[in-house]
Amino acid sequence: MSKIKVVALGGVRENGKNMYAIEVDDQIFVADFGLKYPDNELLGIDVVIPDLTYLEENADKIAGIFLTHGHADAIGALPYFVSEHPVPVFGSELTIAMAKLNMTASPKAKKFRDFHVITEKSVIDFGKIKVSFFPTTHSIPGSLGIVIETPNGSIVYTGDFKFDQSASPKYHTDLSRLAKIGDRKVLALLSDSNNAESPYRSASEHEIYDHITETFRYHEGRVIVASVANNIQRIQQVINAAAANNRRVVLTGREVERVVKTAIRLKDIVLPDEGIIATTKELKTMKPEETVVLETGRMGEPLKSLQRMATNKHRLVHIHEGDLVYITTTISHAMETMAARTRDMIYRAGGEVKAISEDIHASGHANKDDLQLMINLLRPRFVIPVEGEYRLLEAHAEIAKDAGIPAENVIIPNVGDIISYEKGKMHISGHVDAGNTMIDGIGVGDIGNIVLRDRKMLAEDGIFIAVVTIDRKKKKIVAKPKIQSRGFVYMKTSRDLLNESGELVAKTVQKQLDNKSFDWSTLKQAVRDDLSRFLFDHTKRRPVILPVIMEVNQNSAKRQ
Template sequence: MSSIKIIPFGGVRENGKNMYVAEIEEDIYILDCGLQYPENGLLGIDSVIPDFSYLVENKERIVGVFLTHGHADAIGALPYLLASVEVPVFGSELTVELAKLATTGYPGSKKFTDFHIVNEQTEIDFPTSTVSFFRTTHTIPDSLGIVLGSTEGSIVYTGDFKFDHSAIDMYKTDFGRLAEIGQKGVFALLSDSSNAENPAQLVSEKQIAEEVEDTVKYWDGRIVVAAVASNIQRLQQIFNAAHRANRKVVLTGRNINEVIQVAIRLNKLTLPSDELIIKYQEMKNYQPEELLILETGRHGEPIKSLQRMANQRGRGIQLGEGDLVYITTTPSTAMETEMAKTENLVYRAGATVRTISDNIKVSGHGSPADLQLMINLMKPRYFVPIQGEYRVLAAHADLAHDVGMDYRNIFLTGRGDIIEYDGKRMHMAGSVDAQNVMVDGIGVGDIGNIVLRDRRILSEDGVFIAVTTINRKTRKVVAKPQITTRGFVYVKDNRELVEESAKIVEKIVEEQLVDNDFEWSKLKQEIRDQLSRYLFEQTKRRPVILPVIMESSQRRK
């Protein structure tokens, strides 16, 4: 009898940030280590990663990190984990190369070298498990599912997958291997739920390639294509379409050159012509109808970059009459508002917008029928839907029930929930800390709810600064309060408000100076409280109030 625990650290009840832990006996196996790009409410945040506290506390038990593919939602948080815990990392050839790009770009992990390349034929024996892999179909080559052996049966993690029977060799699913895993017995299946509630029929990548080619071929002006840098399959389709339409490609994303060079070196991507890609400076030598600009944006997310182009703030590339913006990435539900805003800006700039999903249903994740086929092939004893918001996980649970699984053997988890096997059955067994960790610049985890609240207030109601100078020896105000405000009110039209605020501050300071229990913190808090009440009464707004008290020590003559 094995002691088994499954703990999701991300990827459940949210989009992205996939990271799951399987504990077999005393050993910890980490499945993916991804990040999540922030939604609009996380002002200034670059990315969100899992909380590694539990793993740091138990680092001596970690066997390794096993990666399914090279997208940011699977490998993006790896540099931050490896900065705290040095453990072996296993992945396919392309996945490892993309992981190396991520780790070398972060100071805390740039010296890490313990990478191991695996494929669908690899088996690795550990004291508590034999780890093996199987090929899956996704939008990037070398995608793998992971199998952890145990005495109770296999724990199978699908990673991102779909079934596409027309996929070319490097993207094909090995159905025979899936059936073999199912025949040997699957204890628990952790399966991608992204499209569980969407009944629309997905088209094959062959049909997508034809759609991309038609769009590029029949547009007379310049084309700006928005794509995700790590979606290698989409990049290949764009390059092929540009070549056949006799267009030159200009790359504008920050990291797309590195991704493309890695993919070409590993024969995962092929340029139809050595002259296909031109430098940014060479654009002036070509007519608009001879150009295709491939925009992947910061971190491979192109939408913000399109907004800058539409607002005439792009790096020399500004959208205008005759341009076509072709969006080949499918946004998550959380990004739909941002997408609508982007399309509106593009049209206002005089350009035209088309999206790849206008005429066809495009996704790198399986349809409900695909998800049910995976369950039927695996025939798991227990089922854990992962990767998606709660409603998507619940829809996947219903799909599993429809093919014969008992709801009692299906677990809808939250971050940090522990599912434990007690020798008789799996059950919920408490939780570990697995909060979101914010990454802002070089800071990791130093931004919390208080800072985010202040940023939100600053963005909505602005800042109100009151500066005054005092002399504590004479207990007098040396310089009367000076008021500065940004993003709150227009000072010239609100002189009475500013003058009255200065009087309030001066009165508070004078009262505090004669108090024998004078404290700096007490003085500043009193200013914040009284000013906040007054300003709200007058404006119904609550700006961030910053009292600045300077001390002067004037000498007597």
């Protein structure tokens, strides 16, 4: 009987950041190593990755990192770990290629070489444990589910998947392989929950292609397609639809260019003819009815790029009358407000907006029927819903119960929960330190709640600076306090407020100088407290207050 633990280090009760550590005896198998993009409240944060403390402390136990597909939510956090802990990384050919592209921004990580390309037929022997794979249908080729075969049964992680009977060979799911895995006893199933709330049948990729083709055919002007850079299937459909309508495709960003070139090299994107991809220099001379602009935006986020196009701030494309902005990606709930604002800006610029989700239900994730089919094929003893916010995990749990899984065998974990298999049962047995590590530029984890709170205050109420020069020995103020404000009030029209603030600062500082037990930190805090109360009473706002206290010795200055 092996000791089995499943630790969700990310990807549960949240959107993205998938990372699951499956521990069997003294070996750890890590499934996916993803990141997520920040919510609007995380001001200035580029990306968010899981807290890697648990893996760093147990790096010597890690047998390997196994990647299901090449999207950022599965591979994005790799550079922040393998640069210091070079453990082997396994994935399909395209997944490994995407992971290598992801490493290029980090000088340390791009030196990492321990990559291993596997296929759905690969079996990796780790002694008592074997790891095998099965092909899944997703929006990128080379997507694989992971099977960790233990003496107690298999732990299966699906990664992102759906079932599409009309999928092309590169995206085909092997149902017979899934049935065989189920025949060999599946102990626990960790399954994609991203689309668990949806009762609707997802449109097949053929239907989506027909929708794109018709959109290109019936619009007479230029079409600007907004997509995600790593959605290889959608990019292929856009290219094919452009060729069918005598249009050429212009790639506007470095990221999508790198992704497309890599996919072409691996033959995961096939060009209908060599001239279908136009250069950005050719864009100026191309006729609108012959043009498709493919915009993915920085880090695959197209909405901000569309806003720059609508306000004439984009380096290549400005939206004008006759343009159609065609959104082929599904907007997450967290981005709906931003999407509505983007639509308004596009219409103001004279363009039109059409979203593929308005006409058909397009998703790369399993709906209710798909999830039940996966459960019925694998017949797991325990189901652990992963990959999704809490309401989606709860919906998936209900689906599992409807499919015949006992309620006590369905476990919804929180980030950091340890799910142990002991005495024939799985249960939450403990917790490890886990959560978010925020990346800001080259800073990793140096942004905490206090910094984010200050950024929020700066964004909402601005900053208020009070500069005072004192002679501590003579216990007097040498120079009258100077007040500066940025983002709080307009200084030219608020002179009375600033003058009164200066007088208050002078009184507070002098009071502290007269105190026998003088302390620098107490002085600065007193200035902050008194100014904060005063400014809130007069403005009902709380700016960040920065007292700057400078000390001089007048006698020394005179001698010099």
